[in-house]
Amino acid sequence: MRASKTLIATVKETPADAEVISHQLLIRAGLVRKLASGLYTWLPAGLKVLRNVEKIVREEMDASDAQELLMPVVQPAELWQETGRWQKYGNELCRLKDRHQRDFCLGPTHEEVITDLIRNELSSYKQLPANFYQIQTKFRDEVRPRFGLMRGREFTMKDAYSFHADDDCLKATYQRMFDTYTRIFERLGLDFRAVIADTGSIGGDASHEFHVLADSGEDDIAFSDSSDYAANVEMAEALPPAGERAAAGQTMEEVATPNCKSVSDVASLLNIEEATVLKTLIVLGEADEAGKQPLVALVLRGDHQLNEIKAEKLAGVGTPLTMADDEQIKAAIGCSPGSIGPVALPMTTIIDRSAAHASDFVCGANKDGYHLQGVNWQRDAELADIADLRDVVAGDPSPCGNGTLSIKRGIEVGHIFQLGTTYSEAMNATVLDQNGKQVTMTMGCYGIGVSRIVAAAIEQNYDDKGIIWPLQLAPYQVAIIGLNNHKSEAVSEACEGLYQRLRNQGVEVIYDDRKERPGIKFADMELMGIPHRVVIGDRGLKESMVEYKGRRDSDSQDIILDQIFDTVIEKLAQ
């Protein structure tokens, strides 16, 4: 492509509403433009990046025997009423009426439409497994669209849905999709983790999210430094500390802690680590037959955070997890929340694994203004129920048994999910099995945020000059910059020659032939993130030399004009 023939829409100013770097650079590099809140137009260079993502996704999906089809954006309400999602789905579902006042929605996802199709088209277990995907425009009416492409309202998604006669078959396809996603994100050149998202109702690893690691991510990902284990922090198991609990060394005694409201207050007053202070949280337990919820105490180390998902799953704890209020605590224990402790506490008490490993610890004395120090389990307080109650922290041993955990932020770009029969049961999607019996199909679904990947790739690859595209994503792989090419025939000729040779080789190359100052061309090509740059000017040509620079290189190299083609081809192959 000649730069003079395409819209180079770079801008100097960072747009006021762009909070994250990808949003800023997408606008500044002229890749997208905002039409309205959460709605973006893809400009020519941006669309090329989007298509590059689509191409890799499509090739890998095809290679895994998934079949591409294309379902409508506009969907009739009737199907959503069958599954009950018409009522359940909130305001994110954009509902509309046609001219005959019939109800429709803009598809945020297509489970209903594909299940309707498949229940009509497939009738025998012999036709299974079958896996269908589309790359398509979706709409979700986000309450607060922001971060540019990261949380838009209209976006491009690859969604796939698989159908099976039994769960073993589903699991096999799920594993195949896991492997396919891994290949896709590898080919995209992204630093990513496949993250255990939910153990779900089917059991096993029923759901994984694929996250691109980047500081601006909205999720905390815990991953092992020695294996491919990764999980959302909420999902990662905190293993019991290794070794025996240290023997008691102190005797328990009461200490005045006036005005201490928090663990950190107590730790500073007593000049000890927060880890030595145990905190006790009071929640509502499971309701009895009369509907009354007894109180339950949860004990954690002062430096750890309660994991509500884990707590909620424990027998005896009420759902949803609800903290007891000050009055309930006062009535049951006789003190305020900041002074509770497990010694002689008159209720079911569940102790976190790490808290259970503590000795000579400090805790509330169940009396306002006082704590106990030198407390030890079993000797001073009952150690009955032990459970994993907390979020993991960096340095924890990995639950997989290998290495220790690091925690980084991640941007979710993919999600695979063993749906089971949720949709097929509601919509009566059955096939005949080997014995001629109707069985409900079991389903998987597999999403990739195609347009979001463009933003996530930028969050992971940029510097102060702009974007640094991974080669596979770049709108152009090579930029040829002619210095005063419109005035120098020698420069123009050398540029044209290289441009044509690279194009003939199938390389996506942009020749910046604009009548612009060199500085503008350099800045634009760097801002746009073109991985390889060749600069051709009169001064170099006098000695038959041109300049090569990789986007991440700090310095450029002089290359003999006759060798530049081979050099570029070599760099592209690396």
Place this chain on the structure above:
Amino acid sequence: MRASKTLIATVKETPADAEVISHQLLIRAGLVRKLASGLYTWLPAGLKVLRNVEKIVREEMDASDAQELLMPVVQPAELWQETGRWQKYGNELCRLKDRHQRDFCLGPTHEEVITDLIRNELSSYKQLPANFYQIQTKFRDEVRPRFGLMRGREFTMKDAYSFHADDDCLKATYQRMFDTYTRIFERLGLDFRAVIADTGSIGGDASHEFHVLADSGEDDIAFSDSSDYAANVEMAEALPPAGERAAAGQTMEEVATPNCKSVSDVASLLNIEEATVLKTLIVLGEADEAGKQPLVALVLRGDHQLNEIKAEKLAGVGTPLTMADDEQIKAAIGCSPGSIGPVALPMTTIIDRSAAHASDFVCGANKDGYHLQGVNWQRDAELADIADLRDVVAGDPSPCGNGTLSIKRGIEVGHIFQLGTTYSEAMNATVLDQNGKQVTMTMGCYGIGVSRIVAAAIEQNYDDKGIIWPLQLAPYQVAIIGLNNHKSEAVSEACEGLYQRLRNQGVEVIYDDRKERPGIKFADMELMGIPHRVVIGDRGLKESMVEYKGRRDSDSQDIILDQIFDTVIEKLAQ
């Protein structure tokens, strides 16, 4: 592709709601499925056809320096209010509200969005011309969606918009798009005509429609048998008949025509051709200063149809064209509409060119129950205003001066249009010209109905066995049918060998490896319209022979197994 790995969704029954052949065959061949009225899912084989169309459109648009971008489906109302189309556009525009009760619509077309983009991005005449296109999902809420993909509600369209500093530049790009469209439809292998659609306000040929010729088309296209002239019947000029008008041979006399209400009644009663009877239609003329509309008479041959578009454009005729009612006619002439004639008619009378060429004709006597015969212009009736008032008919001389006109039905699949400044003026889209002066950009727009082409191609290419795809459109170019391939190793091996060799050559090939009876495989591949078919069975293989048949061939040919690959490659190149 192996047939066992993809959804072959052929059906025997013709769906009850499918009126036209393309709709029937799209369903029967398993290419699309209806989700709701006017909404279709593209099944895997159908999507391949759609993508083939997209590919050709994209390649030719790129080659003509048009730049691809992608605008949102959902558009804010504000832009449509700027051009006034929010109010003017009828119920076809699907309006919706987001969660904040802001107004949006689903884009049926993107003039507003692109003009908004360009007024912000371009500022100088030096950046022009610029031509942007997208291939995108559109939505039009048709009052009566029908004919399958032909008139759906959600569909795929290629829309392009060009911007210019002056009309000469617009005309040059318009011509380039005309040539590009011609190449596109040629590459698609379709019998089409570029049709003059409207002479518009800019003058010259400001709009062309591209029509695929097919009996099921909704438009009548008149085209020359000796040139590339083609026009909508409404737009084609009816030239004055050649030669002098014949001299008067009869004297004028009144003849009783009781109960004759129509030209055909009069012609049968008098036993003459309808062409000999002139009919006179009374319409409302242009309003005077007081708002009164005088009556105007239009005289045509009895066998010709009034062309309302032509009539409306004449000086003195009111817009929109309105027929006078019986009362107005009675009051002005003293008779009912069936008995009017141009002899001594007390109003402006405009005579069609062909009617003006008549002699010894019959016409109403301006007296109920009577006609005049042996009437001649000038002698009996004034011949003042002569104009082209009628639709052309087959056999008319072509207005281009070469050949005579044929009339066929056409399906509109493309439309190019010199928009001028309609949108840019309303939206204040300007650039600086050579003199640093703000000028309003002038615009062109260029549409192709991508999904409609799939249907139109079928309307033009089918037989009683199913679709016959032009090679460039076919979901698969070659079908390999194995006879009992699941039982015979020799057959399976020969099929696999050919399948792999063709695939390696980049040929789109489907190997029907299903455990189905041969008859089902033959029928499916014919119904799906695969252009080339190779059948491999045990009986042939004994003599190292296989069978080849082109989809349009009546008989198959025996080919030596060793030569089948070369034969197929040769056929594909033809």
